[in-house]
Amino acid sequence: MKLNKVLALLAVTGMCSVGNAAFAEMMEPTCGVSNGKAATGEPIKVGGIHGNAAPGDFSSSTDAAKAYFDCVNANGGIHGRPVDYMVENDQWNPELASQAASKLVVDKGVVAMVGNGSFIEMSVNAPFYKEQNIMAMAAACAVSECFESSNLVSTNQGPLASSVGAAQYAEEELGSTNIACIGLAIPTVGPWSCNEVGRFMEGRGKAGSTVLLNPGAPDVNSGLLEAIASGADTIMVNLPAGLGIAMLSAAQEQDLGDAYKWVASTPLYDASVPGALGEYWDGKLFINAELVPFSRDGADNTNWLALMDKYAAKDDPRDTFSQAGYLSARFFTDTLLAMDAKDIDDRAKVTTAIKAISGYTSDMMCGPFYVGEADRHMPNHAGVMVVVKDGGFEEVRDCYEYDSPYFAELIETEKKLGLR
Numbered sequence: 001m002k003l004n005k006v007l008a009l010l011a012v013t014g015m016c017s018v019g020n021a022a023f024a025e026m027m028e029p030t031c032g033v034s035n036g037k038a039a040t041g042e043p044i045k046v047g048g049i050h051g052n053a054a055p056g057d058f059s060s061s062t063d064a065a066k067a068y069f070d071c072v073n074a075n076g077g078i079h080g081r082p083v084d085y086m087v088e089n090d091q092w093n094p095e096l097a098s099q100a101a102s103k104l105v106v107d108k109g110v111v112a113m114v115g116n117g118s119f120i121e122m123s124v125n126a127p128f129y130k131e132q133n134i135m136a137m138a139a140a141c142a143v144s145e146c147f148e149s150s151n152l153v154s155t156n157q158g159p160l161a162s163s164v165g166a167a168q169y170a171e172e173e174l175g176s177t178n179i180a181c182i183g184l185a186i187p188t189v190g191p192w193s194c195n196e197v198g199r200f201m202e203g204r205g206k207a208g209s210t211v212l213l214n215p216g217a218p219d220v221n222s223g224l225l226e227a228i229a230s231g232a233d234t235i236m237v238n239l240p241a242g243l244g245i246a247m248l249s250a251a252q253e254q255d256l257g258d259a260y261k262w263v264a265s266t267p268l269y270d271a272s273v274p275g276a277l278g279e280y281w282d283g284k285l286f287i288n289a290e291l292v293p294f295s296r297d298g299a300d301n302t303n304w305l306a307l308m309d310k311y312a313a314k315d316d317p318r319d320t321f322s323q324a325g326y327l328s329a330r331f332f333t334d335t336l337l338a339m340d341a342k343d344i345d346d347r348a349k350v351t352t353a354i355k356a357i358s359g360y361t362s363d364m365m366c367g368p369f370y371v372g373e374a375d376r377h378m379p380n381h382a383g384v385m386v387v388v389k390d391g392g393f394e395e396v397r398d399c400y401e402y403d404s405p406y407f408a409e410l411i412e413t414e415k416k417l418g419l420r
Contacts, residue, residue: 029307031071032078032333039077043084044336044344045111047104049125050140051118053091055184055215056240056267058117060317061139061156062087064304064325065115067311072333079341083333086110090121092215097121098128105132111350114332115139115325116154119189119215122146134347135354135371137332139324144188151351153377155331155369156324157290159183159193161381162265163238165402166288167197169385170234170263171204173397174286178207179263180232182223182239182247185212193265194238200404207231213239220247224254234261241267241319245276248285257284266290266383270319274388281388286396289384291323291364293395298363300327323364331360331369358417366399368419381407 046069048062066085073082086108088100097120104110105128113129116122117140129136129151138146138154146152147160157165163181170176181197183190190212198208209230213223224247227235235251237244244267251257257280264287271294277285292301304326308318316322335353336344343349360369366382385397401407414420 027302027306029071029303029310031068031075031307031330032337033076035076036074037076039073039080039082041081043082044078045108046083046085046332047108047110047113048085048087048115049090049097049100049104049113049118049121050087050116051092051120052089053093055092055218055243056119057242058140058142058240058321059089060319060322061117061325061328062115063312063316064308064322065139065329067307067316068326068329068333070311071307078333078336079344085114090118092118092120094120094124097124101125101128105129105134110134111345111347112137112332112354115328117141117321117325119143119184119186122149122152123188126152133351135351137328137354139328140321142189143186144192147378148376150373150375153354153371153379154324155291155327155365155380156321157266157378157380157383159189159238159265160196160406161378161402162288162290162383163193163197163236164200164404164406165383165400166236166263166265166286166385167200167208168400168402169286169288169397170236170261171201171206174234174261174263176206176234176261178209178230178232179234179236180209180211180227180230181236182211182213182227184215184218184239186215190238194236196404196406197236203405213243218243220250223247224250224256232260234263237262237264237268239267241270241273244268245273248277248281252280257281262286264288266320269386269393270317272317274391274393277388283387283389285388287386287388287393289386290320290380291327292366292384292399293386293393294318294323296363300330300362300364304364327362327364327369330362331357334360359419367401370414370417370419372413372417374413376409378407378410381410
């Protein structure tokens with residue numbers, strides 16, 4: 001389906017409310033072949049790696065993927081076989097990230113990685129995945145290597161696309177002329193994404209600057225002072241949710257809410273954030289959502305909530321990375337179901353099938369999902385903007401494409417695949 005048609009079909013607005021969640025509680029989730037019969041036989045080995053330690057917890061991506069696979073296993077499996085989904089925590093440690101990938105790919109012999117979410121593991125393991133000819137269908141990518149590698153693809157956008165999307169909204173709708181982007185001093189995370197915000201603003205005749213926090217010992221007060229000293233009229237919080245809340249709490253202590261315009265990348269689009277921030281930020285904080293709002297009534301979005309209610313823990317986050325983990329697991333399952341049953345233990349054939357994905361759609365995404373043979377993969381580069389409002393989120397801009405030279409090569413790939 002053409003991207004502009006997908007955008008038009010998804011042009012539905014609404015406030016985040018309990019309506020969709022309440023409906024999801026009443027419905028039976030669907031997954032795989034949905035025949036209600038437990039899968040049997042030799043398990044299909046699938047891996048996943050997340051980061052859960054300071055500076056943040058990205059486990060919601062693998063939590064949701066696990067919930068989807070648990071549902072698949074209770075409903076016919078993949079060609080009748082269950083998925084053995086094995087998850088490792090890299091603890092934001094490069095050595096542990098390398099060990100986790102080796103354990104899953106070499107020792108366990110998984111056919112693919114699904115739902116990965118980390119700052120560290122993609123940076124460390126991208127060359128290893130290519131060497132092993134295995135695809136990682138990630139869900140919470142946060143580093144450039146995840147989007148600029150041949151064997152990694154993600155359903156989430158990552159900080160560069162999300163931050164550019166937030167900057168575009170700020171410049172076009174809030175009148176921002178100078179944005180200070182606050183990120184983490186991880187070379188392929190904070191500088192990669194925040195510097196692109198600066199280039200975007202300069203391309204529109206405006207200004208932008210980058211403020212970086214030490215991920216090992218982040219000083220949010222110093223970061224705020226540096227952003228203020230830059231002369232910015234807009235402050236962008238491009239941080240994991242926990243650190244983002246700490247940054248905004250420090251700004252509240254100094255009563256800076258009305259002194260600047262405030263925007264954020266996706267991590268702060270988490271159902272728990274409005275309550276954690278309180279009334280002070282009502283109507284002041286604008287957040288880019290890499291996937292559609294939680295309140296949308298589409299089949300996938302409602303099914304995701306129902307599936308999480310039935311197969312995940314109550315305290316597993318219902319956030320964007322959870323949505324993305326669901327999508328990665330669904331797209332992977334759909335791909336293997338379309339394969340010949342005798343081929344699904346053959347890693348090379350699974351990799352080939354994943355790379356052949358083109359034009360998958362979901363009401364959760366603002367455009368089609370595709371992979372292809374390429375050294376860069378970022379199929380998700382159109383999103384939605386919301387504002388913190390009345391203890392939840394209110395949508396302020398529906399699906400829109402991000403305008404930056406960074407996406408030009410991706411757009412050419414989409415044209416070649418007939419997606420535009």
